[in-house]
Amino acid sequence: MRVVVAVSGTRGDVQPAAHLAAELHSRSHDVVAAFPPNLLSLASDHGVPVEPFGYDTRAHLASDAVRRGAHGSVIDRVRSAGELWNLGWSEMVADLSAVVHRERPDVVVTGITTEQVAVPLAESVRAAVVGLHHAPVRTNDVHLPGFGADGLPAPVTRAAWSAYETVLWTATRRRENTLRAGLGLPSARRPVPYRLADAGALEIQAYDAALCPPPAGGDGARRPLVGFLGGAPPSSPLPAGLAAWLDRGDPPVHIGFGSMPLRAAGRSLRRVTEAVRSLGLRALVAPGWNDLADDDALGTAPDVRVLTGDVDHAAVFPRCCVVVHHGGAGTTAAVLRAGRPAVVRPVSADQPFWGRRLEDAGAGVMLRGDDPSPAAWAAAIESAAACSDEARRVGDALVDPEDAVARAADLVESRLPVAR
Template structure:
């Protein structure tokens, strides 16, 4: 079979899908991979021969649209910004994906993540291919995942409203793409159309966190588990890991004293890195803890006290098990890595799925959460104090072995994509 992956977004949106692309290639399938231009080097290190598709996600996250307009106090400005971000770069993404997929009959399955799935689905429809989506958090209406206070019926209504709002925000942009592909305009939300088409929507997160959802959604939304690269593939990325750091002494630093608190916000734009590091340094000093701070996509060129260590990107699977807790943004990939490490979380969330993961970790008894903008010395000290209570640490250690392993998750996702004809 020939699979075409069209992957928009940041590293957290792309890397899990690359694990599945690698598995499909190992099974002997022909796999063509398109990723955001700034992530081509990442996919190239995995020897996936990637193509650049759509916009640069790093540039978007650093733009005034994301850093200022989406955070505006003016609700009209925020709505305009959300609408713009929701369909950002779709024209380029469509054109690039068309060149990758070719004409009718040239691809068996088009695969997309949540970002850009409207375009990927339309392209699959045009060329007569199957379509599969990789979802890293729940996006379809349900009664099982709480997004507002209240009983199940209230949750269902809240999800329905959310789906309709997404459709209203993207309808015009999606139909512009459909027209460009020679397709008639869509009359209903994408999730409704995908269900009617029988498209596969792989749930790339662990059902342990969303009890009841697998039964509610059925076989068209198979649960694979959190997707992650194998150890061998992670090593090919060349990121910092204890004793794997090319002369760096991170392994020695980790071994020198009590396990540190890991702090990292991935691709999220930190408005004031110096302030964040200062608050982290103060809160951990108050508790007598060390801190390992990963800059992610930010620049943390600041002086730090002796109990704080600044690093760039790290191999979460290698580093987190040697930490006592993690302070992070609540992205699905980081959430999965922290859960698998068996340590509790403090989630400082920004937007999208992050507050949902923060709430789910709290429900599971392994974390607490608040808006990232509210992170300061006192709040972080209090949050760390709560998650480092013995019962929370014990619960985190109990949960880790209950999760679907990365190997099984990737295999299940690949199995599902092979059925998406």
Template sequence: MRVLLLGMGSRGDVQPLVALGQRLRRLGYAVSLAAPGDLAHVVAGSGVDFEPLSFDLEGPLREGSGREALRGSAWTQVAEARLMRQVMAQTAGALASDVSCLVDEADAVVSGALTFDLVDALLAGAGGRGRRARPRDRSKPHLYAVFAPVWPSAHGSSVALALRPRSTSWANLAWSSLAGRVALDLFRPAGDLVRARRGLPRQHFRDCAAAAERTPTLLAASPSVVPRAADWPPALRQTGYWVRDDAGREALDPDLEAFLSAGDAPVFVGFGSMPTPDPGGAVRDVVAVLGRLGLRGAVSEGVAGLTVGDRSGGAAAEVRGIGPAPHDVLFPRCSVVVHHGGAGTTAAAVRAGVPQVVVPHAADQPYWGRRMADLGVAAPPIARKDLTPDRLQRALEVALSPGAREAAYALGERVRAEDGAGDAARMVDAYLSRRSSGPTTSD
């Protein structure tokens, strides 16, 4: 049986699926992973077949107008949402055509947040409209994979977007449901295009919610970090993080290896794919704070544009600018991880057992920052627009405290003991085995 994994999005949307694909291959499945063409390097060497989509995604998001819009998301999420809607609209035709061909060739499909509605449209029945339409072609199994707790919930600690993050409230359920409506509007262009071509009605939010509720859903987030909510639907199953078989085996750049070996464990600073309005000023602030605290630093220059500049002599002598590096290898050798709060980066820092400073820029990042603070491994998150040298210094002092270090170490041990990708693969296998043994009444 061939299982198609759809990795539309950035590296953080693709890398966990590589881990799932490796585990499914162990169970005897043929696995292909579709993702934007510029993410081939994320899949390379994994043993999972790569199916490049006919467009790049990370590059356009990080250049020109895309870069400017993401830079604006450091101050407001409106620009980020506008950019995502624009990207999904511009790629709708190519995405619909690519995924349609790939779904036709697959025996089962695992989609993500950006492709769920598209796959639902491709598998929709062609007979009738509205309430009389067949909800789904049940001959082809469809599963849904998410990497953040985006399902609407009243429990603030278990939903990424909550008005009252540390309590259980109807306001959280209402607000996260509204966020789901907004997300559907952002992600639906390709699905709308398929339905229009097939003469099917455009989905209302309630239709999409019903489809998601009956679709087996895998949440790839450790229960030690995201507590299970009592109001999640039965179709939602939680596992630990999905980590590649070969995690931790990649070699670091020789220069970085030499830097790490030359002194105390440095503070890692990196904001992933989140550009910042004043990268030069941000680096100067980081260098100044690390200098005051007597700490070494490794600054990920990358997309955020955090260029350290002169690496010899002066205040920056113990602050090194670095290129891309495997987090699962680098983070365990750092004293603190300062990051933007992306789901994948947070998971890597948790697994490393290292305290953190979270500087959220957008989307679900504030949630991960709050969870790290609630778990005792970080100070309360500092929104990017509120980041100052004094706030950064206070957050680093909290992260370097014995309490935070002990909490991070203990949390890391618990999370590393989980087999999230293996558990997910076994759940997929059990579901597909049930489906192949006979007809079912629901997904």
């Protein structure tokens, strides 16, 4: 079987797809991973052939337009959305078109942010499409689009989904139909989700029923829930300096927001660090994709350590007492697998959704507000620490990450008979 796995976004978007690509590659399928140029190693480190797909997502998230969209006024956010709407579209089309027409795959696996590029290209070579979702992003009776508050009547929630799909399609149909015309395909008249449903396309739900049960109104057969995708536990030890620091004292509070752009990142991280130290705890700080200026130093106190580069969550989180993070699906899963409670301070996308899921499960707390005070951080960390038992219970209930990947690969393989 020939498979193209085409996903863009942050590490949290791409890493589950990389695990799936690696599993399919290990089964002797011909797999090519089309990932952002800054995240190609997530697949190439597993021996999977890679091709750059679209723009550098780290540079993208550091741009002024994205930061205005995440932290600006309502007017700033609207302007930012307009500026970003088509950013990278032509580049993604060109990159993925070259891969798909060269490889002529049987199956194209893609994510929610790239399906409007991937679906027409897959159709042009008669390949099956498999969606890979790390949160509920299709019409259901429980969870709102944009991951707003749950608990509304089912008809209201479904109407919200209908409105969301209509607005999105109205804004993007011209660019997709231009692509389709160039491929010799007829114009599409309905949003991608409806067309995929009509075709019976598989959409793998790469999250866990222990934290997010299948929503009412969903389609379990076409949208199977497999669990959070992951790989084997780390086989290499922690860096010697970090291991020695961890061994010198009590488990620290891990502070990290992954790829999310923070407003005044240095100040924000200092506030959390100050809160941790006020509780008599140590702080392990991971700036992630936030580049700190020279005057953003977090100090040289022996109870604070700043990490550089990527963090091996599976190796580090079990050594911590509480994990402060942004609420990305992958980080949420890693924290729970480590059996640790969390404080979630969401920035965007599905992060408030996962923060609420952790709160509902009693495995952590969500801190609202754009720039919480040290006192607010300290109170949240204390509250989270009291959730340790429930965090371990939920973590124990999660599907094994390797089993989840194997199940996802089985499902992709099931598409072969109808791929041509």
